[in-house]
Amino acid sequence: MAAVLVRTEHITPTQTIMGADAYNKMFTLHGAMMVFLFIIPGIPAALGNFVLPLMVGAKDVAFPRLNLTSWYLWIIGAVFAVASLLVGGFDTGWTFYTPYSTTTPFKGVIPIATGAFILGFSSIFTGLNFIVTIHKLRAPGMGWFQMPLFLWALYATAIIQILATPVLGITLLLLIVERALGVGIFDPALGGDPILFQHFFWFYSHPAVYIMIVPAMGVISELISVFSRKHIFSYRFIAYSSIAIAVFGFLVWGHHMFTSGQSSLMNMIFSALTFSVAIPSAIKAFNWVATMYKGCISLKTPMLYALSFLFLFAIGGLTGLFLGSLTTNVHLHDTYFVVAHFHYVMFGGTVIAFLGGLHYWWPKMTGKMYSDRQGQIACFLIFIGFNLTFFTQFIMGTHGMPRRYFKYSEQFTTLHVLSTVGTYVLLVGFLLVAYYLIDSLVRGPKAPSNPWGGASLEWQTTSPPPVENFSQPPIVGDPYDYGDLVYDPEIRGYRKLIKTGAA
Amino acid sequence: MTRQPAATPPQDPRVNPAGVFGMSLFLVSLAVLFTASLVSYFVIRFRAEQWPPPGMPGLPFGLWWSTLIILISSVTIQLGLWSAKKDMQAAMKAFLSMTLLLGIAFLFNQWANWSDLLKIEIPPTVNLYAFTFYTLTGLHAAHVIGGLILLSVVCYKAFKGNYGSQYHPGITYSAMYWHFLDVVWVVLFVSLKFSF
Numbered sequence: 001m002a003a004v005l006v007r008t009e010h011i012t013p014t015q016t017i018m019g020a021d022a023y024n025k026m027f028t029l030h031g032a033m034m035v036f037l038f039i040i041p042g043i044p045a046a047l048g049n050f051v052l053p054l055m056v057g058a059k060d061v062a063f064p065r066l067n068l069t070s071w072y073l074w075i076i077g078a079v080f081a082v083a084s085l086l087v088g089g090f091d092t093g094w095t096f097y098t099p100y101s102t103t104t105p106f107k108g109v110i111p112i113a114t115g116a117f118i119l120g121f122s123s124i125f126t127g128l129n130f131i132v133t134i135h136k137l138r139a140p141g142m143g144w145f146q147m148p149l150f151l152w153a154l155y156a157t158a159i160i161q162i163l164a165t166p167v168l169g170i171t172l173l174l175l176i177v178e179r180a181l182g183v184g185i186f187d188p189a190l191g192g193d194p195i196l197f198q199h200f201f202w203f204y205s206h207p208a209v210y211i212m213i214v215p216a217m218g219v220i221s222e223l224i225s226v227f228s229r230k231h232i233f234s235y236r237f238i239a240y241s242s243i244a245i246a247v248f249g250f251l252v253w254g255h256h257m258f259t260s261g262q263s264s265l266m267n268m269i270f271s272a273l274t275f276s277v278a279i280p281s282a283i284k285a286f287n288w289v290a291t292m293y294k295g296c297i298s299l300k301t302p303m304l305y306a307l308s309f310l311f312l313f314a315i316g317g318l319t320g321l322f323l324g325s326l327t328t329n330v331h332l333h334d335t336y337f338v339v340a341h342f343h344y345v346m347f348g349g350t351v352i353a354f355l356g357g358l359h360y361w362w363p364k365m366t367g368k369m370y371s372d373r374q375g376q377i378a379c380f381l382i383f384i385g386f387n388l389t390f391f392t393q394f395i396m397g398t399h400g401m402p403r404r405y406f407k408y409s410e411q412f413t414t415l416h417v418l419s420t421v422g423t424y425v426l427l428v429g430f431l432l433v434a435y436y437l438i439d440s441l442v443r444g445p446k447a448p449s450n451p452w453g454g455a456s457l458e459w460q461t462t463s464p465p466p467v468e469n470f471s472q473p474p475i476v477g478d479p480y481d482y483g484d485l486v487y488d489p490e491i492r493g494y495r496k497l498i499k500t501g502a503a
Numbered sequence: 504m505t506r507q508p509a510a511t512p513p514q515d516p517r518v519n520p521a522g523v524f525g526m527s528l529f530l531v532s533l534a535v536l537f538t539a540s541l542v543s544y545f546v547i548r549f550r551a552e553q554w555p556p557p558g559m560p561g562l563p564f565g566l567w568w569s570t571l572i573i574l575i576s577s578v579t580i581q582l583g584l585w586s587a588k589k590d591m592q593a594a595m596k597a598f599l600s601m602t603l604l605l606g607i608a609f610l611f612n613q614w615a616n617w618s619d620l621l622k623i624e625i626p627p628t629v630n631l632y633a634f635t636f637y638t639l640t641g642l643h644a645a646h647v648i649g650g651l652i653l654l655s656v657v658c659y660k661a662f663k664g665n666y667g668s669q670y671h672p673g674i675t676y677s678a679m680y681w682h683f684l685d686v687v688w689v690v691l692f693v694s695l696k697f698s699f
Contacts, residue, residue: 166536
C-alpha cells in the first residue's frame with residue numbers, strides 16, 4: 001500500500017499527493033515493513049512451517065512451543081513497527097544508517113529498531129527449529145539426499161538465520177542505546193565510527209538477502225520438477241549450491257559500501273567474492289532449465305510463477321553483476337538501477353516464488369482448489385505489471401535518476417508514469433489473487449490428496465492433513481520420481497499406480 | 504537416526520531427543536552476538552590514541568571477584584548435573600541452590616563495579632571507554648538475569664522432586680547455558696582488562 005502511494009506521488013515531477021517528509025516516511029515504511037515483516041519470514045515461516053514437517057514425514061517441528069514463541073515474537077515485532085508510526089514515524093530508509101538515524105527528529109526510530117530486533121529473535125528461533133527438525137526428525141529411510149530440495153534450501157537459510165541475525169541484533173541494540181543516551185560507538189565526535197554501523201548492518205543484511213532468495217529457489221526446484229513431470233536434473237548440485245550460496249553470502253557484505261571510502265583493495269576483494277555468488281545461482285538456473293528440457297510441461301498456475309521466476313530472477317541476478325563491478329557501480333550507486341535490481345530479486349524472485357509456493361500448497365493447506373484460470377490471469381497481470389514497474393526503473397537508473405528522491409527532473413516523467421501504471425496493474429493482480437483464494441475457501445471444490453502429482457511426502461497425506469500430519473507412516477522414496485503416479489479423473493488428482501502381477 | 508545403537512540406555516519418553524542439539528544451536532547464535540559486540544569494542548579501542556583515555560582510571564578491581572564467583576558457579580552447576588544423573592536428590596538440590604545464589608552474588612558484584620565508577624562520576628555517557636565497558640558488561644549481565652530466571656524454575660522443579668537420573672532436561676540445558684555465560688565472561692574480562 002505504501003508502495004502504491006510512493007509510486008502515485010511520482011506521477012508528476014513535483015509534489016502530487018504528499019509532502020516531502022511524508023514521502024520519506026512512506027518509502028522507509030515500505031522498505032522496513034516489507035523486508036523485516038514479509039520477505040524474510042515469508043517463505044520460511046509461512047510456507048516452511050507448514051511444509052517442512054510434512055516433507056520430512058514428521059508430526060511437527062522439533063520444538064513446537066518454541067515455534068509458537070517465534071510466532072508471538074513476530075506479532076510483538078509487528079506491533080512495535082506499527083507503534084513507530086503512532087509516535088511520528090521514521091524517515092531513515094530501512095537501512096537506519098548512522099549518524100542520520102541517531103539525529104533525525106522523528107521519534108519512530110527506537111520503536112522500529114526494537115521491533116526489528118524482536119523480529120530477529122523470531123527468525124533465529126525458526127531457523128533453529130528447522131535445523132534440528134531436519135537433523136533429527138526425518139522419516140525412517142530418508143537420508144540427506146532423499147530430502148526434497150526445498151528442505152536443503154530451508155536448511156541453508158536456517159544456517160544464515162542463526163549465524164547472521166545476532167549481528168543485526170547487537171547493531172540495532174547499539175543504535176537504540178546511542179539514540180537514547182546520545183553517546184555511542186557510531187558517533188565520530190567521540191572517536192566512534194559511523195561506517196562501522198554499515199559494516200555491521202550489511203554483515204547481517206547481505207546474508208539476509210539470501211534468507212530471502214534461497215528458500216524461493218527451493219520452492220522453484222519443487223515446482224519445476226513436478227510440473228515438468230521429470231526428475232530434477234542434477235539433484236546434488238542444486239542441494240550443494242544452496243549451501244554454497246549461504247557460505248558465500250557471508251563474505252560479500254562490503255559490496256554495499258563501494259562508495260563509503262573503504263580501501264580499493266577491499267573493494268576489489270568484495271567485488272571478486274560477489275561474482276563468485278553468481279556461480280551457485282547460475283548452477284541452479286541451468287539445472288532448472290535442464291529439468292524442463294524434454295519434460296511434459298503443464299502450465300498450471302504454480303508453474304507459471306516458476307517460469308516467471310526464471311525470467312525475472314535471471315534479470316535480477318545478472319544486473320547484480322553490473323552493480324558488483326567497481327566501475328559501473330560508481331555510476332549506478334544509489335540510482336533507480338539498484339532499486340530495480342533488488343526488486344527483480346526480491347519481488348521477481350522471492351515474492352513470485354512465494355506466490356508459486358502458495359498456489360502449489362494451497363490445496364494441501366486448505367483442502368480446497370482455487371480456479372486455475374483466474375490464477376493464470378492473475379499471474380499474467382502480476383508479470384506484466386511487475387516488468388512495467390521496474391524495467392522502466394532500470395532505464396531511469398542508467399540515466400541517473402537517484403533513488404529516494406522526492407522530486408525529479410522533467411525528462412523522467414514518461415518513465416515514471418509508466419512505472420506507476422505498472423504498480424496499478426500489479427495491485428489489480430494482487431487483488432484478484434486475494435479474491436479467488438478467499439473465494440476458493442467458500443466455494444472451491446474439495447482438493448484431492450495429490451492434485452499436481454508431487455512425489456514428496458506431503459502429497460501422501462490428505463488435504464488438509466490431519467492434526468498428526470500422517471494417519472499412517474509415509475512411504476519414503478525418491479521425491480522426484482513420478483513414474484508410478486497416474487492421473488485419476490475420478491478423484492481429479494494423482495494416485496499411485498497399483499502394480500498388478502502382469503506389470 | 505534410523506537405528507539405535509544397542510548400548511544406549513532407554514530414554515525417558517518425556518525428554519525431547521533433539522533438546523541438547525537445539526540448545527547448542529541457540530548458544531552458537533548467542534556466541535555470534537557476543538563476538539560481534541567484542542569486535543565493535545576492539546575496533547573502537549584500537550582506533551583510540553590512548554586507552555584508557557587521559558584522566559580515566561583503570562577498570563574496577565572487583566571484576567576479579569566477579570570472575571572468581573562465576574567460575575565457582577560453573578563448577579557447582581556441573582556438580583548439580585552429575586548429582587542429578589546419579590539420582591542424589593539432596594546434593595542436586597544443594598548444588599543448584601548454590602549456583603543460584605552465586606549467580607545473584609555475581610550480579611550484585613557487577614552492580615558494585617558499576618557503582619565504583621559512578622561514584623567517581625564516570626557514567627556511560629562520558630566517553631566511549633566508559634560506554635563500551637557499561638554496554639559489554641550490561642549485555643552479559645542481561646544474559647545472566649535470563650539464566651537466573653531459568654535456574655529459578657529449574658530449582659523449583661528440583662525441589663518439587665520432578666528430576667531424577669533419567670529425567671533432568673532442565674538441569675542439562677541450564678548447565679549448558681551457564682557454562683556458556685562463564686566462558687563469555689572470561690573472554691570479555693580478558694578482552695577488557697588486558698587490551699591496554
